[in-house]
Amino acid sequence: MSEQGDALLTHVSEQGDALLAVDGLAKHYGGVRAVDGVSFEVPRGSLTGLIGPNGAGKTTVLGMVAGAIKPDHGSILLDGRSIAGLPPYRAAHRGVIRTFQAASVFPRLTVMENLLLGVPPWSGEGISASLFLRRKWHREERAQLMHARELLDRLDLTQHADSFAGELSGGQKRLVELGRAMMTKPSLLLLDEPMAGVSRTLVPVIEGLIGELREEGMTVLLVEHELGVVERLCSPVIVMAQGRVLIQGEMAECRAHPEVRRAYLVG
Amino acid sequence: MSAATQYYIATIVVYICVNVIGAWGLDLQFGVTGVLNFAFILFQAAGAYTAAMLSLGPASASGGFQHYLVGFKLPFPLPLIGAMLVGGALSAVIGLITLRRLRSDYQAMVMLVISVVATVVAESVVGLANGSAGLSLIPNPAKSLTGLTLQTQNWLFVGLCVALMLIVGVLMYGLVYSPYGRVLRGVRENEAAVEAMGRSATRARLQVFIIGGALAALSGALLAQFIGAWAPSEWLYPETFVFFTAVIVGGRGSISGVAIGAALVAVGIQQAVQYMPIGSDPTLLAALEWIITGLLTLIFLWLRPQGLLPERRRRYLRRVKTGFAATKLQESAGT
Amino acid sequence: MSVSDAGEAPVFDSVSAGYGGHEVVHDVSLAVGQGQIACIVGPNGAGKSTLLRAITGDAQFLGGRVWLGGEEISRIPSNRLIKRGLAWVPQVDDVFTTLTVRENLELGGFLLPRKGVAARVDELLDTFPLLAGMTSRVAGRLSGGERKLLAIARALMPAPSALLLDEPTAGLSPEMTGLVLQNQIPRLSASGVAILLVEQRALEAIAVSSRVHVMVSGVIRASREAHEVTDWDELARVFLGEQ
């Protein structure tokens, strides 16, 4: 790790409570500065909100943290270790798990299988292990199945366990996606507009679920445009506009802040 | 049974085994993982040539009537094993180039081109594998056993093919019905999500590319040993299409379905055409086989894209329901 | 609100719209007067763009009717809308990137009589002098603001009676936003085009509009004359999700 990285590491450990520390993150597309020097921290065990008007660069930030987008500049430290530029699957190995803006399930896999793909890669996934250690992975899978079953009960999806995920409604797909992410027991969960495309009856269900995750101590970074939801769930809240961070604080503070009001009304 | 009938039946069984093994290789790539390999037949050819060169002995010993590279006279399982290794290695090279560097739409085109290039190279570089005349007198391992009748030797080879097909089948079940197989199907369904869940889609694609290539090579090796000859006309690029049809008709991702599809399409159509009352003009018969293959693909894609025996839905609910109670009991007893 | 009131201009009568059968916009009714600008403002994800996209066939039309010039235009194929006088500028993919500026305009005038195209292109280049100097430049190479002006000019080629603008200032610099919103759009409406403007930059949009509709969660929360909207705090509260 570079000297700069070490310096940041000490900085972070002094603070002691930031799980994710993003510093000077930037991404340009052609001449457009989608993200233009963003720095913020996500405290361990917090449900941090990331909000801002359209085109503020929230999803791009999320993509960079998850490894789907390579940043042009800046550092991303998870627990003091750099994850910037890792491919998505390597970021996932470090415990950074994301959901997508459009619910992203495996349509021709059953709901249960969708959840099982959330289990961190285990021994049964090697070619030789899948052939020669069937007993071993069967045993492991049994335990995972129990865990998945509990989650399905919690998500009220048990009766759909053997349905193809592609057959479900938009909101149920969202629940499957969330359940899959929960199966991984992530150290940092990135949620990108988890209420988008969800019917009005399921919105409170998902809100409740995310609230429970916070109660259980999971660290979550939530991008959401329904600010009522953000107010009820998130603390702190980071406000972005035009590729930059405007302010970080409690929702009520952010809302009262004239710059935030301006950003929302002026764009 | 007359000797001719016996030979006929043996031939059919060998052809079925060979095509089923090959179709499984393609199914692992296309049906299970969603990799479109339009150069598939190339790997079958690689296996056939390798098996031939590893058993024919040095080219110089043949009195110069055929020219080819290397040339060993290895005993029984080694030519087959060598064929699979070469098929897998060639897949690794081509896979590394195409699967990693190119967008998926170009992958298909480049594979097609590679397949054609390979045929042209094999035809024109005579020193490689005897040019367009191809290799002949490829030894059949069963026929090297002395003191047996020709028919017994034939049946021995049939037994070998059936045994190998069964072994490959068991391995296919092992791979596909496992957490590994689930990852492969995940790559087919949603690459971004599979990566977000911590699995490398490129790695999975490359792996099935190599395994599929090795299976294609095995099928080619057996075929070459059975016929005793192998030439570029056996593996023109449209032949890949026959395997695609077998997989589509049988049922993408379904192991038993694809076996049935391979038997029906790769062997069944040919046999059916033989018995049609349209004379025995070999061109007409071959043309008819192709037409039926093409029509069958269109009909299945339209009416039954999931195939004759669709991929089985993996059901867990009942297992979990019963198992759940039992485990709970154990847990509470343990603590 | 009745159909006859609006004359030539578009009228939305309890329109519902969404994607994949899932309703995002519920029961929206509004009208745009001839030669006027109506704007729909509201926070992210309120369904503003979905409403426009339902008419242009990019989202699903799930209920209600849309009228233009006394004729119903809901559910007609999108390539016939321009024949009825309705033009639109999408938020993204708003120009033909590999075509030149002139070709973009010419294609915008696809339905004009052949002889009239060149003259109409010249007219629009007069209206948008910024574009006049770059007629042979490829549209994909324009800056964001130039590109948006081209998109608007392209939509105006067949002299439509109504124009739908979907967030025309998204991604533009403040100067270009000023040029588009305060300069060009009012001039267009003065020439008699009815404009329905969807904007996130609420303040600037309201400043140029005659009527304002505030949309939240897929429904129109309030409809006012623009000059009546003075309580910015109230608006900010709506945008920032306070109840």
Place this chain on the structure above:
Amino acid sequence: MAVFISAVGFGVVTAAILAISAVGFTLQFSVTNVFNLAFGSVMTLSGFVAYWLNHAGLNIWVAMAAAAVSGGLISLAINEAIYTPFIRHGLNLFGMVIVTISVAVIFDHGLQAAVGPTFFSYTAPAGKAFRFADFVLTRQELIIVGIAVLLTILVQVALQYTRVGKAMRGLAINASLARACGVPTRGVIALAWFVSGVLAGVGGVALFLDISTFTATTGSEFLIVIIAAAVLGGIGSPRGAVLGALVVGIVTEVGAAYWNAELKDVLAFGVLIAVLLVRPQGLFSRLATERAIAR
């Protein structure tokens, strides 16, 4: 030097034939997004139409014109009867590739069943030989080059300057915006299929004249080289297809002159694969970078 120049001369003829077909292939692909592997079959079928007319006593160039029309009609018919229904049926890009291969296989072998496996050739004298520096071209070859130049320029001019040509380019890059301009997309797509078929027809007859004997599968065998030229130029760009054809044509003939005539295709494909590894969007394409071909 003399060898080189005469090889370039052959290369130009090959490039001319390739260019006609490659422009047709790439034009249709960029407008409709169907990777049509039955293009070679359209070439062959129209080539046979010309053959029958030619042997009925018609001049080969008149027969070529007839082949052009029939190529256009066959192409249009395949799209209307098979491809469009399959797309409406919800088949994706790769499913469509399999459909087009099926169609190619059915057509080629259907034709083969009808005409047999024999070789055919037109009755058309190669004509007087003309000498340019070190390369010699027959009258026939000159006419083919002329037709190729004429047709590719015609296509280019039509795309550049006519109303429908602009609509076609607009449709290829942004279909929804083209509809917003009032472009009747169905009609323009049908036209693209027709034009592509016309070029396939002319390209097929030119090819068969050049190689002098052909069978029921010659068009499909040659298709890979056409695809190589189109992909090399950057698929979706007619101008790129012409340049790609020139590169492929000249590289193959020069390679054949100096190296091994049998291996000339290998050389062309080698160039293609090398280019794709360095520049996956092709040499000259603007379009391919702007537009995701796969969905």
